[in-house]
Amino acid sequence: DVRLVESGGGLVQPGRSLRLSCTTSGFTFRNYAMAWVRQAPGKGLEWVGFIRSTKYGETTGYAASVNGRFTISRDDSKSIAYLQMNSLKNEDTGVYYCTRGGYGTYWGQGTLLIVSS
């Protein structure tokens, strides 16, 4: 079965950094793009960004709201995708989901990030 498990969320002060991980199993990770989507409390979904597979150069794309602050990377040997978040803001608070593929064929259960002083 395809499985995605996010981890690394928590409470962090504004301006600090945090890295989220998405540990996967049940599929050939290196063949797929991976994406991150977030959801602020009580709000809708916001696409954060994605990373293409190695075959497509591991190129990335980001939402304007995180571009320059967030970086997505991947470790195909471990089947893990990462979301490095720098210069965190209060408005980055929410549940962060990783998804298989740029279009979210499968989703993890999410990890909660709270940015607050």
Add this chain to the structure above:
Amino acid sequence: DTVVTQTPLSLSVAAGQPASISCKSSQSLLHTDGKTYLYWYLQRPGQSPQLLIYEVSSRFSGVPDRFSGSGSGTDFTLKISRVEAEDVGVFFCMQGLYLPYTFGQGTKLEIK
């Protein structure tokens, strides 16, 4: 960014009755490869979103056939032929052609 607009934002439907949600994009989602990159998701209460429909009208694995998607260019529709209790939640459409990909605001479905 490409703006995706869903209507209505909420829907109350009796079980067994049909339901329809509209999704409009500010740009055509037809790619030169012939595919149209419009997706539908359902987020049940307390759960992660799940993919229902990809490329306008293709049902994802395990999705009941009471869900159907249609449309072209900039205008799309998700239809549920007979609403069931398990369909309660928020439906989102997403365009996957222009970066950054963007979601509609969501349509909350409740059972009347």
